[in-house]
Amino acid sequence: MYNMSSDTYPYPTLRQARYTVRTLPQGTTLTGIGAKEKLFYTTDDGFFYDGVRKGTLAADAEKRYFVNFDRYVLIFPDRAYYDTEQDRFGKMNFSPNLDLSGAKLQSGTLAGEQAAMNTLYLExxxxxxxxxxxxxxxxxxxxxxxxxxxxxxxxxxxxxxxxRFDAGTFSGLNDAIVTGLSREIPPMTYAFRCGNRLFGCVGNRIYASVEGNPFNFYVYDGKSTDAWESQTDLAGTFTAGCAFRDHPTFFCEDAIVRVLGVSPSGFQLSVTEGVPGVAAGCADSVRQLSNVLYYVSAAGVMAYTGNAPTRISEPLGTDLFPVAFCAAGADGRRYFCGLRKPDGAALLVAYDTEKEVWTKEDALEVCSFVPFGGNLLAACADRIVTVGTPRGPVSDWVAERTPAGGLTPVDFCRADMGRLIARAFSVRLRHDAGTVMRFFVSQDGETPTEVPTSQIRRDGDCYLLTLSGSACRRVTLRLSGNGPFTLFGIAFTYAVPENRR
Known part of the structure; x- marks a missing residue:
């Protein structure tokens, strides 16, 4: 079933119409979306906050990830930031434009005492x-x-x-020529906030910032506020990371690594290998709902509670995975997956975590989701739209035409009786006044033909379809509507050919 929703499960119903929040100029491609006090997004070469361009980004990133850290929006893998209080955009790597031709490395003082080779001097x-x-x-x-x-x-x-630095920092370098001075952060591919630190990873190495300062790494003084890093001996590289149950959690395609402990001196890695981790290209599939972490692995969608992850995507079939890319979002109850196959085909699916049922929507190609103003928003190509059931104000947004619904063909047969003659279908459904329903029937796999209106009688919520056909082994019914409808049941009437009585 496509363009369907689990809102009225176990009865199939159409999804809500989507609203377009913002349309970008032609030729512009969205690479990510997020929210703080305002909605923000990135295009192929820029960062926009509340619709206003704030900075330029390198045009080589197809997908970007964001971390909200106090007043900052941190942008990866660009390692850029936007200060929402100071309205300032910049690079997290800080390298001021200084004339270092007169810089010297020399002895000086520290805490009022003489200190050998500890000073960088620039007049x-x-x-x-x-x-x-x-x-x-x-x-x-x-x-x-x-x-x-x-x-x-x-x-x-x-x-x-x-x-001034610790004594002896520049020992033996009296005559060295200073060529650079910078404050740098590691080249992390994925990053997130856990507690009061910025954690991230690249390759198979994990990093943590100084406590409370996402711009400061490489500080190792033996204090509880220090930065921290660790090299793992995993064969694969990290494909995603997140904070889960107050612990930094990292994924490879076939392993899960958790950082245990509360300070750098006590940090330890808990490694579980041989389990489905996050698939390459699916870092943005990781979402938490009700203390369960959902993500896309090479084998399908997984649910993880801290023990062995469990695959929950069997109802979607075996030919959908692996995928080349996935972005996911959550509206508090449903887990939405914007999947893209290796051949480029896109599919948006949703898992209702309360009703434990999957629904398929359509081929909407999504690069990123974010909850904002009571609605779940999706960035897709050159526009931002609502997904799921709108719960916030939408009056200023443009609604799409009511989605066309199509139920996967329903087959009716009696394997124990052989050939039969289809007489009628009784279909009970409810829809809006403007919805037009169409019914298609085929026998034994032939091309479906529409049931003419002369053979359809409606009585309230019930449609009676009178059929005329020859004996067959299988009858297929397809329903289609141009507006919202909810299906409550289908009944099939048939007769047995005289030569079989």
């Missing part, structure tokens, strides 16, 4: 004014002879012209 530069802070983990690049060096250290003190 008349106020490092704090340009964006550095005490406690930042920074990267100092220099050239020592013909050798290029990259040193990571934590800023301990700053004054005008001086940035």
């Amino acid at each position: 008349d530069v106020d490092f704090s004014a340009i964006g550095f802070c005490v406690g930042d983990g920074v990267t100092v690049r220099c050239l020592y002879g013909t050798t290029a060096l990259e040193l990571r250290a934590v800023i301990r003190e700053m004054t005008t012209s001086e940035m």
Whole structure:
């Protein structure tokens, strides 16, 4: 069944009409959607907040992921940010445009005491004014002879012209030429917030930021607020990550890794191998509803509660998976999957977690979902639309034409009786006044033909279809409507040929 909804299950009914929230200029492609106080989205080369372009992004990302961290929107894999309070867009990697030709590595002081080779000196530069802070983990690049060096250290003190580190940080580098100064974050593919840290992964390595500061990594002072990283020995690479039950959780295609503990000194990896993880291209399929994590694996849609994941997508058939891409969204009860097959064919399906039933909608190609203003929104190509049942205001949005519904053909036969003669169908359904129903019948796999109106009699919610046909082994009925309808039942009347009595 297509364009269907589980709202009236066990009775089939059409899904709600979708509303178009925003249409982008022709030739523009959406690569992600999110929400904070306002709706925001990314195109192939830009970030837009409340419909206003705030910054430019590299045009090489087909899919983007967002993390809301306090006043910031963090954008991956670009490693860009938007400050919603300061209305400022920038790169998370901070590398100020400084003239380093006069920079020197030298001895200085620390906490009022003499300290050997701990100071980066650059005359008349106020490092704090340009964006550095005490406690930042920074990267100092220099050239020592013909050798290029990259040193990571934590800023301990700053004054005008001086940035001070631990004693001995630059030992033996008196004559080195400083070529770069930056505060960097790892090149994480997937990132998320868990507690008061930004966690992320790339390849098979996991990273965590300094507590409370998603811009600060590479700080290892032995404190509970430190950053943290860990290299796993998994053969595969990470395909997704999320916070689940207060623990950072990462997925490979055939493994699940959970970070246990509450501080870097106590962080431990709990690795479960040989289980279906998140399929490549399906990082955005991970969604939590009622303490259950749902995601798309190579074998189908999985439900995960912390033990072995369980496949729940058997009703969708065996030929739908694996998929090349999936974006998922949730409206509190239903888990929506925007699937795309390797051949490019798209399909939007929904799983009702309360009624445990799947429905198929249509070939809407979705790149991202977000709940906003009581509605579940989907970004698809050059427009943003509602999905599911609207629960928030939609008065200013444009509604689509009521979706056409089509029920998968229903076959009627008696295997124990052989050939039979179809006499009539009695179909009980309810629909809006403007809905026009059409009925198609075929025998033994022949091309379906529409039942003419002269053979249809309606009595309230009941349609009686009188049939005229020869003896056959199988009769197929297809229903089609141009508006909302709910099907309550179908009855089939047949006769046995005289030569079989």
